[in-house]
Amino acid sequence: MNFRANNPLWNHGSERCRDLRETRKRLREMEGEPEKWILMVTARTPTNIAVIKYWGKRDETLILPINDSISVTLDPNHLCTTTTVSVSPSFDRDRMWLNGKEISLQGGRFQSCLREIRARAQDLEDKKKGIKIKKEDWQKLHLHIASYNNFPTAAGLASSAAGLACLVFSLAKLMNLKEDNSQLSAIARQGSGSACRSLYGGFVKWIMGKEDDGSDSLAVQLADEKHWDELVIIIAVVSARQKETSSTSGMHDSVETSALIQHRAKEVVPKRIVQMEDAIQNRDFPSFARLACTDSNQFHAVCLDTYPPIFYMNDTSHRIISCVEKWNRAEGTPQVAYTFDAGPNAVMIARDRKTASLLLQRLLYNFPPQSDTNLDSYIIGDKSILEDAGIKDMKDVEALTPPPEVKDNILPTQKSKGDVSYFICTRPGGGPVVLSDETQALLDPLTGLPK
Amino acid sequence: MNFRANNPLWNHGSERCRDLRETRKRLREMEGEPEKWILMVTARTPTNIAVIKYWGKRDETLILPINDSISVTLDPNHLCTTTTVSVSPSFDRDRMWLNGKEISLQGGRFQSCLREIRARAQDLEDKKKGIKIKKEDWQKLHLHIASYNNFPTAAGLASSAAGLACLVFSLAKLMNLKEDNSQLSAIARQGSGSACRSLYGGFVKWIMGKEDDGSDSLAVQLADEKHWDELVIIIAVVSARQKETSSTSGMHDSVETSALIQHRAKEVVPKRIVQMEDAIQNRDFPSFARLACTDSNQFHAVCLDTYPPIFYMNDTSHRIISCVEKWNRAEGTPQVAYTFDAGPNAVMIARDRKTASLLLQRLLYNFPPQSDTNLDSYIIGDKSILEDAGIKDMKDVEALTPPPEVKDNILPTQKSKGDVSYFICTRPGGGPVVLSDETQALLDPLTGLPK
Numbered sequence: 001m002n003f004r005a006n007n008p009l010w011n012h013g014s015e016r017c018r019d020l021r022e023t024r025k026r027l028r029e030m031e032g033e034p035e036k037w038i039l040m041v042t043a044r045t046p047t048n049i050a051v052i053k054y055w056g057k058r059d060e061t062l063i064l065p066i067n068d069s070i071s072v073t074l075d076p077n078h079l080c081t082t083t084t085v086s087v088s089p090s091f092d093r094d095r096m097w098l099n100g101k102e103i104s105l106q107g108g109r110f111q112s113c114l115r116e117i118r119a120r121a122q123d124l125e126d127k128k129k130g131i132k133i134k135k136e137d138w139q140k141l142h143l144h145i146a147s148y149n150n151f152p153t154a155a156g157l158a159s160s161a162a163g164l165a166c167l168v169f170s171l172a173k174l175m176n177l178k179e180d181n182s183q184l185s186a187i188a189r190q191g192s193g194s195a196c197r198s199l200y201g202g203f204v205k206w207i208m209g210k211e212d213d214g215s216d217s218l219a220v221q222l223a224d225e226k227h228w229d230e231l232v233i234i235i236a237v238v239s240a241r242q243k244e245t246s247s248t249s250g251m252h253d254s255v256e257t258s259a260l261i262q263h264r265a266k267e268v269v270p271k272r273i274v275q276m277e278d279a280i281q282n283r284d285f286p287s288f289a290r291l292a293c294t295d296s297n298q299f300h301a302v303c304l305d306t307y308p309p310i311f312y313m314n315d316t317s318h319r320i321i322s323c324v325e326k327w328n329r330a331e332g333t334p335q336v337a338y339t340f341d342a343g344p345n346a347v348m349i350a351r352d353r354k355t356a357s358l359l360l361q362r363l364l365y366n367f368p369p370q371s372d373t374n375l376d377s378y379i380i381g382d383k384s385i386l387e388d389a390g391i392k393d394m395k396d397v398e399a400l401t402p403p404p405e406v407k408d409n410i411l412p413t414q415k416s417k418g419d420v421s422y423f424i425c426t427r428p429g430g431g432p433v434v435l436s437d438e439t440q441a442l443l444d445p446l447t448g449l450p451k
Numbered sequence: 452m453n454f455r456a457n458n459p460l461w462n463h464g465s466e467r468c469r470d471l472r473e474t475r476k477r478l479r480e481m482e483g484e485p486e487k488w489i490l491m492v493t494a495r496t497p498t499n500i501a502v503i504k505y506w507g508k509r510d511e512t513l514i515l516p517i518n519d520s521i522s523v524t525l526d527p528n529h530l531c532t533t534t535t536v537s538v539s540p541s542f543d544r545d546r547m548w549l550n551g552k553e554i555s556l557q558g559g560r561f562q563s564c565l566r567e568i569r570a571r572a573q574d575l576e577d578k579k580k581g582i583k584i585k586k587e588d589w590q591k592l593h594l595h596i597a598s599y600n601n602f603p604t605a606a607g608l609a610s611s612a613a614g615l616a617c618l619v620f621s622l623a624k625l626m627n628l629k630e631d632n633s634q635l636s637a638i639a640r641q642g643s644g645s646a647c648r649s650l651y652g653g654f655v656k657w658i659m660g661k662e663d664d665g666s667d668s669l670a671v672q673l674a675d676e677k678h679w680d681e682l683v684i685i686i687a688v689v690s691a692r693q694k695e696t697s698s699t700s701g702m703h704d705s706v707e708t709s710a711l712i713q714h715r716a717k718e719v720v721p722k723r724i725v726q727m728e729d730a731i732q733n734r735d736f737p738s739f740a741r742l743a744c745t746d747s748n749q750f751h752a753v754c755l756d757t758y759p760p761i762f763y764m765n766d767t768s769h770r771i772i773s774c775v776e777k778w779n780r781a782e783g784t785p786q787v788a789y790t791f792d793a794g795p796n797a798v799m800i801a802r803d804r805k806t807a808s809l810l811l812q813r814l815l816y817n818f819p820p821q822s823d824t825n826l827d828s829y830i831i832g833d834k835s836i837l838e839d840a841g842i843k844d845m846k847d848v849e850a851l852t853p854p855p856e857v858k859d860n861i862l863p864t865q866k867s868k869g870d871v872s873y874f875i876c877t878r879p880g881g882g883p884v885v886l887s888d889e890t891q892a893l894l895d896p897l898t899g900l901p902k
Binding site: 257259260263264267268290293294297298300301302304305306307308309311314315318321325329 | 708710711714715718719741744745748749751752753755756757758759760762765766769772776780
């Protein structure tokens with residue numbers, strides 16, 4: 001991959017400039033001042049949602065899972081992390097900013113990723129900029145990293161997966177690594193397990209691997225996002241009353257205490273992986289939906305079988321499931337799949353656009369926004385689904401009638417407003433990309449600090 | 452068992468009366484009028500709560516389970532069914548009243564019990580009353596049955612277990628069966644699986660059995676209620692927003708669709724049964740609590756692993772678990788066990804009275820009654836626990852301070868009033884008894900109709 005040719009950050013030198021820079025460099029060196037050049041790479045990486053779940057590690061440090069998992073990559077236009085990584089001899093330590101706020105890089109997981117990438121860094125020469133970095137120099141050079149999520153970080157929307165994948169991907173480009181995305185995924189995995197699946201777009205499998213060193217525990221692409229492009233994804237961001245158990249400590253406790261998790265990992269998941277690969281290959285929505293729903297439910301069953309029990313879904317999550325299940329049953333074949341990660345948010349996958357607009361009507365009927373909420377901020381992402389559903393304003397929401405599968409009118413108390421914070425409409429999307437537009441960089445090219 | 456000697460219904464005859472009755476009988480026969488005698492038995496049977504759960508049948512008709520289960524019988528003073536069964540040649544069909552309302556006896560489960568009991572009925576002679584019933588006559592004689600629960604029938608408090616056990620027990624006494632309670636439990640089992648465990652007080656095991664005809668699938672007593680009499684039980688009757696899946700259809704669906712239920716039944720439960728028997732034998736509360744909690748959670752995990760998933764616990768159930776778990780962890784050893792049946796109600800078992808009063812303080816702090824609720828109707832059953840907790844009125848409830856294990860004060864929104872309908876304070880209790888006090892009969896001894 002020749003990304004440098006596309007990256008203007010690397011290409012704005014000229015013969016005359018070079019002479020000038022060389023002169024300045026010599027002057028600075030004479031004055032004992034460090035070199036001022038800054039090299040930067042900006043990349044964007046998607047989040048992903050598992051449809052066959054990862055839950056449980058066989059190695060906590062290397063982050064090696066007890067079973068394979070499969071995910072759908074979400075469209076980065078609606079959910080992604082953008083990261084700018086930069087290197088300069090003038091940086092005196094590694095620093096990182098997340099959403100504009102400086103955070104510590106001391107955590108073992110960040111350190112694992114930085115160590116693994118530096119170990120694979122290559123010689124780099126930018127003749128136009130007059131910069132030459134030997135592979136061993138990367139060990140001494142410090143980094144500035146700025147990362148930004150285009151969605152709420154704490155909302156349980158796999159921000160760490162996108163974030164760590166983006167960190168690894170952008171650093172690999174900066175340091176001129178030869179590894180392909182699959183090999184990079186094994187590094188991202190050490191930052192956050194599910195991050196490895198964000199190295200590809202479309203449909204991705206994380207192979208658990210067999211090696212003790214984790215070298216074969218990596219992501220492969222099953223199909224790209226164009227393979228099955230009718231699918232539409234609606235995410236309900238559900239308001240949570242209680243602080244949740246982190247997935248790291250949750251899956252640790254499950255492995256230690258659940259009497260069902262090993263049976264799931266060894267007997268149930270391997271069969272489902274094969275079936276899910278087939279369902280994706282054949283664009284077989286009924287099988288895809290059945291597998292996604294049952295596997296999500298089983299993951300939450302294992303959480304409940306953990307001691308003390310872990311509850312990620314709440315009453316609102318349960319009501320969303322009931323709404324989808326009732327509709328699927330009424331239609332005789334699945335219209336929508338649902339899956340829940342380590343939190344109450346529902347990720348719903350509709351078989352096509354028409355179904356998605358019918359789903360959105362049902363969701364808005366059951367979970368209307370609070371009176372003071374603007375519809376425009378209640379349905380975000382791909383708003384064209386809302387247009388398809390024929391909903392232009394709050395009056396249209398209030399005019400929604402019960403769907404035919406609902407026999408009894410829902411009581412006002414059951415239509416409690418505010419149980420869902422907002423909905424995101426999106427679709428399966430592409431993998432990581434380098435952003436060559438310098439204006440999208442999150443660090444100032446002169447200071448190396450957040451813009 | 453010689454219950455007739457204790458039953459005044461059978462003993463109020465005298466020589467003179469007998470002569471009178473004989474005369475009347477002959478007169479009626481001459482007039483073609485049916486005999487007017489009515490024989491009655493009234494009995495009281497407890498409910499029970501499983502601490503190792505029954506979920507899943509291997510035979511739907513005979514109600515044969517896929518694993519053993521263990522329960523604690525609840526004190527019938529607080530939760531029981533009272534049933535009066537009566538027979539008379541003047542009854543023209545079998546009839547039944549539940550809580551004063553006539554219900555159909557046509558259901559297969561009632562019919563199974565009636566058939567099995569009639570098949571085992573014995574000759575009966577009441578010389579004083581001048582009544583003689585040959586065993587074959589029971590096939591022709593009709594029954595009137597009245598049943599009453601001293602607790603809300605629809606609240607998910609095992610009313611069918613107590614009800615079917617009481618029906619079988621009282622009919623067995625009426626029809627002079629020779630079978631002991633364990634053999635009767637195999638009949639009650641065919642009415643409602645968990646009913647078989649209500650044939651004994653204290654701690655009861657339902658052995659799943661191996662025979663195809665179910666003859667060895669019956670209840671045995673592990674220990675009576677005096678064996679471990681420090682235990683105190685507090686039941687939180689939780690308000691439910693949604694109609695629940697019946698346990699019959701729920702467990703059917705679990706057997707059909709859960710990928711975990713067979714592993715639970717074959718690999719997990721057998722070990723837990725042995726451990727729970729030991730824990731009860733040794734009055735080992737930490738083991739008892741750990742087993743009861745994990746097994747309740749695993750049963751609900753299997754429900755979640757069912758397709759479509761079944762949710763019996765709701766957010767209030769989850770918060771009760773969190774409250775107990777937090778306290779147990781803070782104390783370093785379990786103070787309270789919890790278990791949930793096919794509904795959101797929590798059954799909490801405290802290690803002793805002192806612990807129970809501390810639990811009640813925590814429950815009232817987290818789940819205060821609604822402003823218009825009388826404390827006297829909010830805490831029912833053994834109110835002495837409330838006295839021990841030093842709570843006399845609503846002012847005392849409002850004055851409760853956060854328990855030490857709660858670091859942050861609970862926000863007003865989290866202390867939502869009305870999530871719990873009421874609490875019942877009780878304890879392990881005794882098995883079925885015949886009530887010899889005629890005033891407790893639910894049928895009029897002259898008309899055979901509900902009083």
